[in-house]
Amino acid sequence: EGILRNNDEIAEHNREHFDESGLFTINLMSAPGAGKTSLLSATIPALSDRYRSLVVEGDMVGELDADRLRNNGITAHQITTGRSCHLDAAMVNRLLHHVSLPSNLDFLFIENVGNLVCPAEFPLGEHKRVVLLSVTEGADKPLKYPVIFRQCDAVIFTKCDLLPHVDFDLAKAMEYVHGINPEAQIFALSVKQSGGLTEWLQWLERQIAEYR
Amino acid sequence: EGILRNNDEIAEHNREHFDESGLFTINLMSAPGAGKTSLLSATIPALSDRYRSLVVEGDMVGELDADRLRNNGITAHQITTGRSCHLDAAMVNRLLHHVSLPSNLDFLFIENVGNLVCPAEFPLGEHKRVVLLSVTEGADKPLKYPVIFRQCDAVIFTKCDLLPHVDFDLAKAMEYVHGINPEAQIFALSVKQSGGLTEWLQWLERQIAEYR
Numbered sequence: 315e316g317i318l319r320n321n322d323e324i325a326e327h328n329r330e331h332f333d334e335s336g337l338f339t340i341n342l343m344s345a346p347g348a349g350k351t352s353l354l355s356a357t358i359p360a361l362s363d364r365y366r367s368l369v370v371e372g373d374m375v376g377e378l379d380a381d382r383l384r385n386n387g388i389t390a391h392q393i394t395t396g397r398s399c400h401l402d403a404a405m406v407n408r409l410l411h412h413v414s415l416p417s418n419l420d421f422l423f424i425e426n427v428g429n430l431v432c433p434a435e436f437p438l439g440e441h442k443r444v445v446l447l448s449v450t451e452g453a454d455k456p457l458k459y460p461v462i463f464r465q466c467d468a469v470i471f472t473k474c475d476l477l478p479h480v481d482f483d484l485a486k487a488m489e490y491v492h493g494i495n496p497e498a499q500i501f502a503l504s505v506k507q508s509g510g511l512t513e514w515l516q517w518l519e520r521q522i523a524e525y526r
Numbered sequence: 527e528g529i530l531r532n533n534d535e536i537a538e539h540n541r542e543h544f545d546e547s548g549l550f551t552i553n554l555m556s557a558p559g560a561g562k563t564s565l566l567s568a569t570i571p572a573l574s575d576r577y578r579s580l581v582v583e584g585d586m587v588g589e590l591d592a593d594r595l596r597n598n599g600i601t602a603h604q605i606t607t608g609r610s611c612h613l614d615a616a617m618v619n620r621l622l623h624h625v626s627l628p629s630n631l632d633f634l635f636i637e638n639v640g641n642l643v644c645p646a647e648f649p650l651g652e653h654k655r656v657v658l659l660s661v662t663e664g665a666d667k668p669l670k671y672p673v674i675f676r677q678c679d680a681v682i683f684t685k686c687d688l689l690p691h692v693d694f695d696l697a698k699a700m701e702y703v704h705g706i707n708p709e710a711q712i713f714a715l716s717v718k719q720s721g722g723l724t725e726w727l728q729w730l731e732r733q734i735a736e737y738r
């Protein structure tokens with residue numbers, strides 16, 4: 315891959331890889347600690363009777379999140395980004411060329427580095443982009459970090475079990491998201507409340523059905 | 527300022543400005559929504575009988591945080607960073623050359639862009655660096671985002687009123703911070719609990735006394 319190739323070209327190349335293996339790929343982004351790993355730990359087992367999933371983790375150092383997932387029986391590959399505050403297409407491309415992806419996989423979830431700014435500028439070849447916003451972070455984040463909210467397919471308000479304890483205005487936050495991205499699908503959920511994932515799981519199933 | 531000057535040189539130049547006006551400068555960093563603006567809104571009025579403070583806000587777009595502070599009677603200047611995920615020394619330098627800072631100021635608080643990665647690499651000329659970590663983000667953040675925790679003078683665990691509702695292990699989080707940065711001063715507080723800021727305010731007073 316010549317150094318002249320920019321991120322977008324490499325992302326397209328990654329997309330070809332994903333499409334060859336029929337791998338529906340989702341890029342999960344958020345601020346640090348919004349609940350990406352927790353959501354994956356609940357989502358993948360809930361889908362596992364019908365769909366096989368794989369996770370690619372992006373973190374500056376270590377394999378803490380990948381190990382959390384592995385302890386939940388989920389296959390996870392780790393990309394260490396070093397000083398980079400985001401995954402880029404070349405990092406994902408290198409991984410794709412080094413690991414042999416099992417066939418008959420359905421979903422590939424890429425958990426990006428916790429950052430509400432730069433991941434928006436670096437598509438990885440994914441089919442869908444999902445941004446998590448924890449209700450503990452404040453309803454103003456879509457206004458303050460607009461680029462990542464503008465370029466996503468879905469927004470998930472996480473940790474809704476904490477709503478009684480924080481001053482997060484759900485209606486206003488939805489208004490802010492739709493003001494920036496009218497097409498965005500919005501979910502409000504908590505991994506601590508059973509049954510909280512239903513709409514999110516249904517959205518995933520619809521998306522992969524449309525993809526095929 | 528030639529383009530050859532790197533960030534560190536410009537930061538030193540900023541430091542000269544701060545020292546000429548006897549302005550004790552603190553760079554506040556955290557993930558988005560950890561509580562920087564809320565902390566400033568409580569801290570500056572609590573110090574105001576003895577110290578005069580000024581805030582410089584760094585955000586991608588808008589003046590939402592600066593306006594929140596202004597509504598609290600706090601003087602705030604806004605730097606709009608555009609697509610940059612962090613403030614850099616040149617941005618602060620341009621501001622210093624454009625606004626005339628009042629004399630007899632004591633504290634300058636710089637609220638950085640919400641990001642646990644890149645602000646660590648761009649000193650602004652500040653005297654002290656403080657990182658906020660909300661107890662809602664998880665105790666593992668010092669391990670996952672080590673650079674910013676290694677290079678700071680103090681770490682503040684915020685939103686401690688929410689501890690009963692989250693699985694944040696305060697002792698373990700302190701261990702993680704001290705494992706990376708044994709010298710770091712650690713505070714655990716909530717802006718929602720009156721009297722919660724005492725130790726933090728005392729640390730600020732000690733720091734400025736040592737500076738003078």
Ligand SMILES: Nc1nc2c(ncn2[C@@H]2O[C@H](COP(=O)(O)OP(=O)(O)OP(=O)(O)O)[C@@H](O)[C@H]2O)c(=O)[nH]1
Binds near residue numbers: 379475503665667692
């Ligand atoms: N109350 C509550 N806490 C949650 C929920 N989801 C996640 N958490 C907590 O939020 C913290 C962070 O969760 P993670 O899943 O590690 O977040 P993350 O987005 O993967 O974090 P990074 O990968 O470091 O950016 C942990 O302490 C979780 O227990 C939820 O639905 N409700």
Ligand SMILES: Nc1nc2c(ncn2[C@@H]2O[C@H](COP(=O)(O)OP(=O)(O)OP(=O)(O)O)[C@@H](O)[C@H]2O)c(=O)[nH]1
Binds near residue numbers: 591715
């Ligand atoms: N329960 C509780 N909530 C808090 C506390 N401090 C801040 N918050 C809430 O946390 C959310 C974010 O607070 P901000 O002060 O805007 O955080 P910030 O770090 O300035 O955010 P950015 O500038 O966007 O990175 C808001 O909803 C606040 O009300 C606290 O001590 N306890």
Ligand SMILES: [Mg+2]
Binds near residue numbers: 349351352379425
């Ligand atoms: Mg994670």
Ligand SMILES: [Mg+2]
Binds near residue numbers: 563637
């Ligand atoms: Mg703020």
Ligand SMILES: [Zn+2]
Binds near residue numbers: 398432611
């Ligand atoms: Zn970046």
Ligand SMILES: [Zn+2]
Binds near residue numbers: 611
């Ligand atoms: Zn950055």
